[in-house]
Amino acid sequence: MTLTGDMLIGASAVRGSAGTQRAFNPSTNAEIAEPIFGLGDAADVERAATLAAAAFDTYRSLPLATRAAFLETIAEKILALGDTLITRAHEESGLPIARLQGERGRTVGQLRLFAKVVRDGHFLKATIDPAQSRRQPLPRADLRLAKLPLGPVAVFGASNFPLAFSVAGGDTAAALAAGAPVIVKAHSAHLGTSELVGRALQQAVQAHGLPEGVFSLLIGAGRQIGEALVAHPAIQAVGFTGSRQGGLALQKIANARHQPIPVYAEMSSINPVFLLPAALAERAESIGKGFAASLALGAGQFCTNPGLVLACDGPGFASFLKATHDALAATPAQTMLTPGIHAVYQTGAQKVGATPGVETAVFGADAGDRPNAAQAALYVTDAARFLATPTLREEMFGPAAIVVRTRDLQEMLQVAEQLEGQLTATLQLGTADHADARRLLPVLERKAGRILVNGFPTGVEVCHAMVHGGPFPSTSNAMFTSVGAESIERFLRPVCYQDLPDALLPAALQQANPLGLWRMVDGALRQP
Incomplete structure (x- = not known):
């Protein structure tokens, strides 16, 4: 064609x-x-x-x-x-x-x-x-x-x-x-x-x-x-x-x-990932590798990109950071969709890195002279700094995330309460974390459209049960x-027909049910 x-x-x-206008190739930086x-x-x-x-x-x-x-x-x-x-x-x-x-x-x-x-x-x-x-x-x-x-x-x-x-x-x-x-x-x-x-x-x-x-x-x-x-x-x-x-x-x-x-x-959505204590103690390294892969997937240009991690300080936290660091450090820089998106990403990442109280944990493999190529980035801060700095809660559209170290579950809950609406929220948990998860779930149900356990949010299944939406600003209508x-x-609205002759009704509502639909009749579901 x-x-x-x-x-x-x-x-x-x-x-x-x-x-x-001509189309543009971001890989060559040319029309x-x-x-x-x-x-x-x-x-x-x-x-x-x-x-x-x-x-x-x-x-x-x-x-x-x-x-x-x-x-x-x-x-x-x-x-x-x-x-x-x-x-x-x-x-x-x-x-x-x-x-x-x-x-x-x-x-x-x-x-x-x-x-x-x-x-x-x-x-x-x-x-x-x-x-x-x-x-x-x-x-x-x-x-x-x-x-x-x-x-x-x-x-x-x-x-x-x-x-x-x-x-x-x-x-x-x-x-x-x-x-x-x-x-x-x-x-x-x-x-x-x-x-x-x-x-x-x-x-x-x-x-x-x-x-x-x-x-x-x-x-x-x-x-x-x-x-x-x-x-x-x-x-x-x-x-x-x-x-x-x-x-x-x-x-x-x-x-x-x-x-x-x-x-x-x-x-916009930063899709928080909550690392609970037992999960960190049991499998910090595998969580770190999985998180890094999800973060860097497609140069981080997914609506469900996990841009925020909340983790309780304790056993496994250092191992998670090291595993994530090593994986991101080895991740090649990837071409972003447009020069404009790349420029916004670079500016946003530099702004986070320059924030007092924020440590740059890793900046990924050098892009060299490749145009519009984004390096993966990871930043670490504590809950007090995160709560006191609203700009840290803004989306960085690209392969960058902030890890927030919390003292305990109560501080994690405090941060969760301050988050805006999200497309997703992820819990990494072990069996011993179920009590903590029960405390988090009511907050996450108010904040997110999809809640995951022991997975990562990138990858949205197209099926009957999927919800890809959430409270503002992830979407305009939750x-x-x-x-x-x-x-x-x-794209639908309900219409009620009162006392219309059968011949004038939509086929879905005619007495003979010509479409062979399951219908609700007088409050009971009826088979065709």
Whole structure:
């Protein structure tokens, strides 16, 4: 497939006229010559949004089997891109080939998972409370509930996942599964990758004869396109993964609209790891090695990167630090996604290292003259300094972490209480630590969306039980997940039908149950 640098608005390839931009290779620190991408403007947003609004009622009314097949076709079209997609994503991100192949598998897996979710129909939450005409003192009307899509969704591609959280990633897959058209704003760090996947998605729309407005891909530098997209009245929800500053800016625009809309923003998290005494005494070295591997994975550019360790001083603490030090010292510097991300990481790490009362335990292997290469870093401080220095609780997006030495569990609890909302919290514990863990768990349940034991938070399974979300600022809405089958709930709302004739009801609620759904009838779950 030949790249053109065009936007994809409905069925058309549209050349942006608001300037040009080339893609960038962070490994070579140079622009990629071809193609030159045309940048869109507010008129392009208007065109894409108008098409999406026109497509909405037709798309959401399609048979569930058709919607599911469409998602599966997107997966097939992405796989059909073969090495062309992986090579381009590698050039634009600096991520290893094996990592990108795995990410492609995750992207395809998400689409196929949602195809199953759509086919089984449970997401509709079909609920029936039949009429009770003889009920005293008042009769009850026939009441039936089903969930419907909100409307067209704007999705912002993420820098750190050029496939799994981008054009056909989790937000797009969930919105399309819900029955909502999608307009994607491509991330400027992977323009060619976005066009390739966008064309695969556009082909799937055409293959199923769907309204062209079901999908569009826009390109724009700066904030103009994104702000216009969130502000457009046709857009009914936003999916975003990125910085806290970016997420809050979009939320502000969404809240200022005549009709405010939800922004599901995943923003910042330092994902604390709690090392309890028995675990440290029993296996400090293995914990240190595992932690170092998780911290440095993908140059630390994961939402779930473990950026904070809290450990009680005592047996095993020195062994944990030594094992972590040795592993990170031997970890090669890795190319970061963009020069901007690399610069922010370097500045943040230097700021932490210069903080009074913070010791630099290790700075990883020298990057030499490699551009945009990040060295792993580990810092150590005590609980008093950490609590007195709010900047130490800020996310360092990269392979750096702070170890906080606490005197005892009470001081560890004190630090935990001061943490902001997190995507994850991890407990490393032994059998003798269960009593301490019981004291920590209520705090962690208030602070995090996912709690792990004796593992590390990097690696997010795409399945039914996963929660990839959490209290602010890890996300803008702690009630939802952005990964897994439950993420479809972000783009649905309940509608109740009172005394509608059977022929006018959605198929999910008709008396004959033509979709063969499990339904809640008069408070009891009924088999089809």
